[in-house]
Amino acid sequence: MRAWEPVIGIEVHVELMTNSKMFCGCAVSFGDEPNTNVCPVCLGLPGALPVPNRKALDWILAIGLALNCEISERSVFHRKNYFYPDLPKNYQISQFDVPVCREGHLDVVVDSETRRIGIERAHMEEDTGKSIHVGVGGRIHAAESTLLDFNRSGVPLVEIVSHPDIRSAAEARVYAQELRALVAELGVSDARLEEGSIRFDANVSVRPEGQVEYGTKVEIKNMNSFRSLERAIAYEIDRQIEVLESGGNLVQETRHWDEEAAVTHSMRTKEGSSDYRYFTEPDLVPMYMDPSWVETVRSGLPELPAARRARYVETGLDVDQAGVLSDAPAALRAVYDKAVIAGAPAKSAVNWLTGEVTAWMRRTGTDPEAISLTGPQLAELVVLVDEGTISASAAKEVLEGVLSGEGDPRQVAESRDLVQISDTSALNSAVEEALAANPDAVANYRAGETKVVGFLVGQVMRATQGKADPKVVNELLTAKLDG
Amino acid sequence: MTKQRSLHDLTIVEAGARLRSGQITAVELLDSVIDRAHKTEAQVHAYLTLDREGARLAAEAADEAMAAGDDKGPLHGIPIAVKDNMCTRGVETTAASQILAGYVPPYDAHVVTRLHEAGAVIVGKTNLDEFAMGSSTENSAYGPSFNPWDISRVPGGSSGGSAVAVAAGSALGALGSDTGGSIRQPASLTGIVGVKPTYGTVSRYGLIAFASSLDQIGPLSKSVTDAALTLQTVWGHDPLDATSYSGEYPDLLAGLDAGVDGLRVGVVEEFAGEGYEPAVEEAMMTMLDRLAGAGAKVVQVSLPTVDIALSAYYLVAPAEASANLARFDGIRYGHRAAGATTEALMARTRAEGFGPEVTRRVLLGTYALSAGYHDAFYGQAQRVRAALRDEFGLAYEKVDVLVSPTSPTVAFRAGDKVDDPLSMYLTDICTNPLNLVGHPGISVPVDVDEQNLPVGFQVMAPALGESVMFRVAAEVERLAEFSSSPVLEEVAE
Amino acid sequence: MPVEIDIAHVARLARLDLSEEELETYKTQLGAILDHAARVQSLEGEPEVEASHPLKFENAYREDEIRPSLDRDEVLNSAPEAVDGYFAVPPTMEGE
Numbered sequence A: 001m002r003a004w005e006p007v008i009g010i011e012v013h014v015e016l017m018t019n020s021k022m023f024c025g026c027a028v029s030f031g032d033e034p035n036t037n038v039c040p041v042c043l044g045l046p047g048a049l050p051v052p053n054r055k056a057l058d059w060i061l062a063i064g065l066a067l068n069c070e071i072s073e074r075s076v077f078h079r080k081n082y083f084y085p086d087l088p089k090n091y092q093i094s095q096f097d098v099p100v101c102r103e104g105h106l107d108v109v110v111d112s113e114t115r116r117i118g119i120e121r122a123h124m125e126e127d128t129g130k131s132i133h134v135g136v137g138g139r140i141h142a143a144e145s146t147l148l149d150f151n152r153s154g155v156p157l158v159e160i161v162s163h164p165d166i167r168s169a170a171e172a173r174v175y176a177q178e179l180r181a182l183v184a185e186l187g188v189s190d191a192r193l194e195e196g197s198i199r200f201d202a203n204v205s206v207r208p209e210g211q212v213e214y215g216t217k218v219e220i221k222n223m224n225s226f227r228s229l230e231r232a233i234a235y236e237i238d239r240q241i242e243v244l245e246s247g248g249n250l251v252q253e254t255r256h257w258d259e260e261a262a263v264t265h266s267m268r269t270k271e272g273s274s275d276y277r278y279f280t281e282p283d284l285v286p287m288y289m290d291p292s293w294v295e296t297v298r299s300g301l302p303e304l305p306a307a308r309r310a311r312y313v314e315t316g317l318d319v320d321q322a323g324v325l326s327d328a329p330a331a332l333r334a335v336y337d338k339a340v341i342a343g344a345p346a347k348s349a350v351n352w353l354t355g356e357v358t359a360w361m362r363r364t365g366t367d368p369e370a371i372s373l374t375g376p377q378l379a380e381l382v383v384l385v386d387e388g389t390i391s392a393s394a395a396k397e398v399l400e401g402v403l404s405g406e407g408d409p410r411q412v413a414e415s416r417d418l419v420q421i422s423d424t425s426a427l428n429s430a431v432e433e434a435l436a437a438n439p440d441a442v443a444n445y446r447a448g449e450t451k452v453v454g455f456l457v458g459q460v461m462r463a464t465q466g467k468a469d470p471k472v473v474n475e476l477l478t479a480k481l482d483g
Numbered sequence B: 001m002t003k004q005r006s007l008h009d010l011t012i013v014e015a016g017a018r019l020r021s022g023q024i025t026a027v028e029l030l031d032s033v034i035d036r037a038h039k040t041e042a043q044v045h046a047y048l049t050l051d052r053e054g055a056r057l058a059a060e061a062a063d064e065a066m067a068a069g070d071d072k073g074p075l076h077g078i079p080i081a082v083k084d085n086m087c088t089r090g091v092e093t094t095a096a097s098q099i100l101a102g103y104v105p106p107y108d109a110h111v112v113t114r115l116h117e118a119g120a121v122i123v124g125k126t127n128l129d130e131f132a133m134g135s136s137t138e139n140s141a142y143g144p145s146f147n148p149w150d151i152s153r154v155p156g157g158s159s160g161g162s163a164v165a166v167a168a169g170s171a172l173g174a175l176g177s178d179t180g181g182s183i184r185q186p187a188s189l190t191g192i193v194g195v196k197p198t199y200g201t202v203s204r205y206g207l208i209a210f211a212s213s214l215d216q217i218g219p220l221s222k223s224v225t226d227a228a229l230t231l232q233t234v235w236g237h238d239p240l241d242a243t244s245y246s247g248e249y250p251d252l253l254a255g256l257d258a259g260v261d262g263l264r265v266g267v268v269e270e271f272a273g274e275g276y277e278p279a280v281e282e283a284m285m286t287m288l289d290r291l292a293g294a295g296a297k298v299v300q301v302s303l304p305t306v307d308i309a310l311s312a313y314y315l316v317a318p319a320e321a322s323a324n325l326a327r328f329d330g331i332r333y334g335h336r337a338a339g340a341t342t343e344a345l346m347a348r349t350r351a352e353g354f355g356p357e358v359t360r361r362v363l364l365g366t367y368a369l370s371a372g373y374h375d376a377f378y379g380q381a382q383r384v385r386a387a388l389r390d391e392f393g394l395a396y397e398k399v400d401v402l403v404s405p406t407s408p409t410v411a412f413r414a415g416d417k418v419d420d421p422l423s424m425y426l427t428d429i430c431t432n433p434l435n436l437v438g439h440p441g442i443s444v445p446v447d448v449d450e451q452n453l454p455v456g457f458q459v460m461a462p463a464l465g466e467s468v469m470f471r472v473a474a475e476v477e478r479l480a481e482f483s484s485s486p487v488l489e490e491v492a493e
Numbered sequence C: 001m002p003v004e005i006d007i008a009h010v011a012r013l014a015r016l017d018l019s020e021e022e023l024e025t026y027k028t029q030l031g032a033i034l035d036h037a038a039r040v041q042s043l044e045g046e047p048e049v050e051a052s053h054p055l056k057f058e059n060a061y062r063e064d065e066i067r068p069s070l071d072r073d074e075v076l077n078s079a080p081e082a083v084d085g086y087f088a089v090p091p092t093m094e095g096e
Helices: A054-066 A167-185 A226-245 A289-297 A304-316 A318-324 A330-339 A346-363 A375-386 A392-403 A408-417 A424-436 A439-446 A451-463 A469-483 B014-020 B026-044 B051-065 B110-117 B160-168 B184-189 B225-234 B278-293 B304-327 B342-353 B354-367 B373-393 B419-428 B432-436 B466-480 C007-013 C018-043 C072-077
Strands: A006-015 A078-081 A091-094 A102-109 A113-126 A130-135 A142-148 A156-162 A196-209 A218-221 A254-258 A263-266 B049-052 B078-084 B122-128 B172-178 B193-196 B216-221 B264-268 B297-301 B403-404 B441-448 B453-459 C086-089
Touching: A006 A113, A006 A226, A006 B193, A054 A102, A054 A113, A054 A130, A054 A156, A054 A167, A054 A289, A054 B373, A078 B264, A078 B304, A078 B419, A091 A113, A091 B403, A102 A167, A102 A218, A102 A304, A102 A318, A113 A167, A142 B297, A156 A392, A156 B264, A156 B354, A167 A196, A167 A226, A167 A304, A218 A226, A218 A451, A226 A254, A289 C086, A304 A318, A304 A346, A318 A330, A318 B373, A330 A346, A330 A375, A346 A375, A346 A392, A375 A392, A375 A408, A392 A408, A424 A451, A424 A469, A439 A469, A451 A469, B014 B026, B014 B225, B026 B049, B026 B078, B026 B122, B026 B160, B049 B160, B051 B122, B051 B453, B078 B110, B078 B160, B110 B122, B110 B225, B122 B160, B160 B172, B172 B193, B184 B193, B184 B441, B184 B453, B193 B225, B193 B297, B216 B225, B264 B278, B264 B466, B278 B297, B278 B403, B278 B466, B304 B354, B304 B432, B354 B373, B354 C007, B354 C018, B373 B432, B373 C086, B403 B466, B441 B466, B453 B466
Parallel strands: A218 A254, B078 B122, B078 B172, B264 B297, B264 B403
Antiparallel strands: A006 A156, A006 A196, A078 A091, A102 A113, A113 A156, A130 A142, A142 C086, A196 A218, A254 A263, B049 B122, B172 B216, B193 B216, B193 B441, B403 B453, B441 B453
């Protein structure tokens, strides 16, 4: 059996949530009545002219910088010419050979391993309108028709094209999720896959392992969730391998993922590939993105997921924990940062936050921004457990108390009477009593059944209403039994 | 007995003076123009839409404003015609095409807004070659326009209707658009002044696009001063046009009386010889002598690349047009043909809605951009433009303005060139280079031939060189003493 | 330099439903025009093509501000067919 290597590239379209459209002042807004956010420009009326939205350009710069891209100092727009009812001018203003951003990369973590996925380009363009296909009743021959809404026409769109560096369906999913998180973090897009404000297409091929030449590339469309992205690509890889192994040939085509049937279907192939007749947009002038403009954008960038993960690893987390924390809400991450500064061990801090704290938030329906837990408090909680002042189980209660606003951990432990007894002198009598009350256990221990200590520890715990520090109790018992 | 000059015969300057002195009202002025239109339209067909109501309201408003002391400027109360490829809100705008029959734009072109703000009275929308593609106005889907100097002849194109309105007196001034010569050539053929300004100085927002990098809107008028006043009214930066010039604009009026003493005038060698009618060449020579006599230094200049400029034009213009006209698909406005699918509907709509010249250019442009041909045709044409620009630049190091005939011929007979596209294209040979390089040009009537058909003289200047261009044009106008007028019978409707 | 033109393909690209006869006529006319236009190839040298704009503009933008949209009724008035606020068209066959 031959080993096959999947070769995958992902194309992403990101709708930018600017106030106004890319080339006109119509509002960028979703769910409004059809054709209420339109004007001569985005409707393609005769005589209309485009003028680019500067903020959209700031934002594509942000995306490009976040993806470690080279920024083209001079770039231009092109007309991409094709006829389609939802494309009002029957050309799309896009970019062809001089995109704003080039040659970057995105590092993703798959199976605890960091993989660098190359980004070929990111360019600026405009979105199309939306078509709705309906059946029209009441006619003699009930034909279908198509209804067109141009509210979306002209919304700024950034297209990001990766190099074919992805090697598995799972990796593709992680890449897509990471990219989504990045644009959301930048604040440039809602990036909601279900709503279409971020859209993914995949280019999938396979080749025998070790071969340099690429196999036949198939484009996959209509993947509307991260799960279906992974499933579709996995399916397609298998399909291609099956075809090739049975001696068949693959056709370079576009296929449509059918979520219900869980297969990809061939879409009707058009005669030849499209001839877009690109030429420089004569209604627009070149863009000069000078270094100071780029610097202004760069200095305004928030901390990005990859940098954040790296920083967390430096505080002492492993790669997976860093990833989990990076995805946690900002408010929790802020607590983590301060807890670590206050001396909390990184791993304990992250476990508490992503574990008990998150569970509590869910149970009580509290927003992360509204929790009353500070970094120093979390650090204190961890210290209390480590020094044995409270048991691990008691700590959960203490945490709850802190979250409910009862005060600092030490206060809560005391007021709720959760402080462990670890003082040996205080525990001695209870230990003695337990030994005295269980001579058989003592005898069994001395006969070699050392595990019976656990039973005796339990007795002491009962006698002290659970407040004894089980470790200390264990030590005392063992000492007396051995001694 | 001298014929009493009618109000419609006045220049904008003259009419403006009388309006301000209270001698006439804007309503009277308009009435004279509308009356003249009624008596001439049957013969010349300048207009596609005569907006009597709208114009009346505007004239009344102009009179009120003027009486209240609100003088909006030189075009206040002046009847102006607008070429029907500029959008006028609420008024049908067709670009002389069937595909836009009945189309009423929901917005005004920038220049239309400027006219309204200036208190001008928009008389109506004038005829043109369909989508501005043509040089005779014979390509209009609504019938051709005719030359007031001889109604068996064309007025030129594509702004033929606007030229006719001004020449016939059914407007005191007009706006046209010029992509390869479409203002200057009809101005030349109808004995009036026509200006194509520097690319980017007049906003194209609301101008139905033909070739985006070549189109410019400009004035047609009876005098150089009228043209300057009209241009100043409509030009200026527009934030809705990304190609709109945002720097300082030239002063057009200051140097109008300065004469040409000491100015260097370059005669473009290539614009003479075979194909140029004797009357045109003679008129050229006469004017050059007079300019020299008035103190200009007249020299010959060679611009060898103009020999292939027209070829480049017939690649760039159709290519851009093929994309600009793609939006006419029957989906959102205009004519819609029957079709079972949108693909069929679009293709049938366009075949039904576009005339032969437009179809020809859309096919040509699509071809020039298509895979495999792009670089050899469209790409190469762009290189020719760059070379031409360099050549003009070198020339302007030695001269202040360049001059040539506006057109190699006077007005030709209707029907003469319709079956020979190439021969029609050649009428733009002197004008199209300026569109390719974006420089300004003006046509001034200087003489008539033996058949009383006007000859135009073209003055060209570098980008933003309108001051010196108008200065020379004003002197040409003075030296020509062009006083001929068309003999146009008034025919009662 | 005679050029062989696949006129049917060009007409398809341009969405023009023309008859065989019309296609033949246009093909001949286009051939003649292109012969003339092909003279651009005689240009010597390879000048650097900057943008078309003679005044060498760059960076013409607008701020991200909302401007009033058109009134939908006025928009749909021009529509050959409108249904419930949408533009209505026959079904579209090809994907894009």
